[in-house]
Amino acid sequence: MFENEIIREILNKYRVLWSLSHASSLMGWDSETYMPSEGVKGRSVASAELALLYRKLFLQDVAPLVEKVMGAERLNEYEAGVVRVLGRELERMKKIPEKIQYELAKLRVEASTVWRGAKAEGNFKAFEPYLTRVFELRKETAEYLGYKEHPYDALLDIYEEGLTDRDVDNMFRGLVPSIKRVLERVSQNGYYPRTHELEGVEYVKEELERVNREVLELLSFPWSKGRLDVSAHPFTVGISLWDVRITTRYEGRDFRRSLFSTIHEFGHAIYDMNVDETLAMTPLEGGASLGVHESQSRFWENIVGRSFSFITVLKPILEKHLSVARGYDAEELYRYFNVVRPSTIRVDADEVTYNMHIYLRYKLERGLIGGEIKVSELPELWNEMMEELLGIVPPNLSEGVLQDIHWSITAVGYFPTYTIGNLLSAQLKNALEREVGPLAELIRARRFAEITEFMRRKIHKYGKLYPPKELILKSLGEPMNPEYFARYLEEKYVKVSLL
Numbered sequence: 001m002f003e004n005e006i007i008r009e010i011l012n013k014y015r016v017l018w019s020l021s022h023a024s025s026l027m028g029w030d031s032e033t034y035m036p037s038e039g040v041k042g043r044s045v046a047s048a049e050l051a052l053l054y055r056k057l058f059l060q061d062v063a064p065l066v067e068k069v070m071g072a073e074r075l076n077e078y079e080a081g082v083v084r085v086l087g088r089e090l091e092r093m094k095k096i097p098e099k100i101q102y103e104l105a106k107l108r109v110e111a112s113t114v115w116r117g118a119k120a121e122g123n124f125k126a127f128e129p130y131l132t133r134v135f136e137l138r139k140e141t142a143e144y145l146g147y148k149e150h151p152y153d154a155l156l157d158i159y160e161e162g163l164t165d166r167d168v169d170n171m172f173r174g175l176v177p178s179i180k181r182v183l184e185r186v187s188q189n190g191y192y193p194r195t196h197e198l199e200g201v202e203y204v205k206e207e208l209e210r211v212n213r214e215v216l217e218l219l220s221f222p223w224s225k226g227r228l229d230v231s232a233h234p235f236t237v238g239i240s241l242w243d244v245r246i247t248t249r250y251e252g253r254d255f256r257r258s259l260f261s262t263i264h265e266f267g268h269a270i271y272d273m274n275v276d277e278t279l280a281m282t283p284l285e286g287g288a289s290l291g292v293h294e295s296q297s298r299f300w301e302n303i304v305g306r307s308f309s310f311i312t313v314l315k316p317i318l319e320k321h322l323s324v325a326r327g328y329d330a331e332e333l334y335r336y337f338n339v340v341r342p343s344t345i346r347v348d349a350d351e352v353t354y355n356m357h358i359y360l361r362y363k364l365e366r367g368l369i370g371g372e373i374k375v376s377e378l379p380e381l382w383n384e385m386m387e388e389l390l391g392i393v394p395p396n397l398s399e400g401v402l403q404d405i406h407w408s409i410t411a412v413g414y415f416p417t418y419t420i421g422n423l424l425s426a427q428l429k430n431a432l433e434r435e436v437g438p439l440a441e442l443i444r445a446r447r448f449a450e451i452t453e454f455m456r457r458k459i460h461k462y463g464k465l466y467p468p469k470e471l472i473l474k475s476l477g478e479p480m481n482p483e484y485f486a487r488y489l490e491e492k493y494v495k496v497s498l499l
């Protein structure tokens with residue numbers, strides 16, 4: 001697999017970097033779960049020092065070897081993968097001047113702190129100078145990194161290798177009108193409600209905890225390699241192939257939020273656990289991209305978790321543990337899980353409206369990077385687009401332009417990866433059904449291991465070996481195609497097929 005002498009040397013040196021990441025991941029997990037609040041004083045220093053040490057060792061020990069082997073040697077697929085992944089990292093370190101990288105790191109901390117306060121008060125003016133600086137620095141970053149057609153391309157590529165503005169534009173072109181049509185039909189036929197009484201009902205946290213654990217067991221979550229804990233914002237962290245941890249949240253009411261967060265993170269975790277062991281502790285460990293990773297979490301959360309057939313296997317678990325869910329029949333639970341309601345908050349959006357939120361952010365950040373939009377115009381443009389896309393206007397800026405953390409941590413070009421995840425999840429459903437059988441039947445028969453095995457074979461095992469576009473083409477026989485998702489919405493929400 002890894003035979004080239006220089007590649008072997010690279011992998012040896014890389015193991016030290018991997019160990020630093022291992023420690024950082026564990027520290028990051030701890031910060032969000034069990035660290036006492038004052039611990040942050042030491043943790044922030046330790047994390048920053050480890051990040052600096054990573055950079056130093058990368059440039060000193062790994063970079064020269066990567067440059068030596070690049071283009072000069074005949075490499076097999078795995079070796080080429082290592083060089084590709086490390087080469088991207090090196091390119092970014094070298095092309096972006098240290099001064100800019102330092103300022104970005106500093107701004108990330110400052111701007112996100114200011115953003116938190118501004119969001120709480122709904123005060124855009126307080127955040128505006130920081131956001132202006134974020135977009136200035138990101139424009140500069142794009143120029144340093146270089147691009148073919150649009151500066152936004154350079155930023156997209158940071159989060160999703162090879163993704164271009166043209167791809168994103170293609171992705172949304174058919175999708176936006178099709179979502180509009182589905183939304184109209186949903187409100188006409190009235191099957192999927194706009195609200196449900198269970199959204200307001202309080203649950204007993206300990207009861208829901210038992211549900212979450214039993215659902216993970218149903219999905220064959222390997223407890224010997226994973227944990228479930230609690231954090232304010234659910235996340236997954238891959239510490240190694242044999243230690244992948246997820247979190248969920250308990251807000252006290254509307255139990256589906258906790259349940260579907262758990263199932264979502266399960267999708268991320270099982271991906272990280274299933275990467276081929278021969279890639280462990282190498283640069284090829286982990287997921288192909290943010291979009292491909294999100295396809296796994298969304299597949300389990302929405303395509304499996306919110307399906308009618310899943311209710312049939314979930315209901316006995318709810319009956320056993322969760323008193324507030326008792327007395328609701330399968331169809332009523334299904335309607336609760338699939339409430340469709342244009343809402344102002346992205347993270348609360350349903351399957352139908354979610355991608356409209358991404359489209360809005362895409363248009364705005366692309367315009368900002370392209371220089372067609374000024375930061376000062378954002379609040380107004382945001383509200384106008386919200387009205388145009390979903391027919392609602394946020395009641396205040398906290399629920400409008402200030403709602404997401406992303407821009408404050410200088411993540412520009414990140415949002416489209418969420419839509420990639422949604423689109424791919426439907427495409428994977430189609431591929432699974434062609435190869436393994438109807439998903440509804442697999443779910444009813446509790447054949448979850450077969451679903452996971454399909455994903456392992458098609459996606460998980462490769463880790464970062466191929467760039468995302470190549471992986472999809474290779475594994476599914478065609479490029480990403482938004483049609484599958486549009487058809488999925490049509491089937492579920494317009495035809496109301498209870499699958």
Ligand code: MG
Nearest residue numbers: 264268294297
């Ligand atoms: Mg996710």
